[in-house]
Amino acid sequence: MTAHTPLPRADFRGWDGNTAAAREIQNQLAGKVVLTDDFGPLKLIAGVDVGFEDGGKITRAAAVLLDAETLEPLAQALARIPTCMPYIPGLLSFRELPAVLQALESLDQTPDLIFSDGHGIAHPRYLGIAAHLGVVTGLPTIGVAKKILTGLHQPLGEQRGEQVDLVDKTGRIIGTVLRSKDKVRPLIISPGNRVSLETAPQLVMRYVTRYRLPEPTRLADRLASRRDEKRAAPQQVMNLE
DNA sequence: GCGACAG
């Protein structure tokens, strides 16, 4: 008996080499983003991130599932596939989602909320990777980025928890610049799907412990960038001449 | 035309 909960998933239209076509897909999918708090009790949360191997030839995606209450890691999955396109600012999701979706499908349970590295709607066409992932899977998602892609904001306080709006050229609020820890570079938080602009930063703070990144993102980060093995690796015996 | 530009 298969205990697999299938990952809800609509068709993901990938990169076909046409930049203009990709931007058009973004404009179309941006209209499907839900910006209200449309999620139930959070029992399982996930973090996803991507790293590269072999000088960029291999795209390596990590998905980590945690207990939303205890933050205990419950499962993790890795997907390694040939890199399908180069990095193009604004089109990140087309480069990374194929691997991310495969990693998520490998988990034996579907998360109630996914934290994705990168932006949600804080994007030139309101469809950063977190929003794209949310629309494609239909799941609630939040984008956690380390740098601004687009938008401006007022000065931010130095203390943990302080935040200011990230605003569009058109005046639209597209995200939150959030100080997750005292005196660290702020994180840029934006809704991906089924989460409001107000709730997104609150959820991020709920899962921040002693590091700058919230646990789901931090753990996925370590796995995707192989920073975990470099820590668990046994001591090498050196032969001194 | 020039500068900016998630990961």
Next chain:
DNA sequence: ATCTTGTCGC
């Protein structure tokens, strides 16, 4: 993202 050791500061 990735290539990379020690080092400065809280």
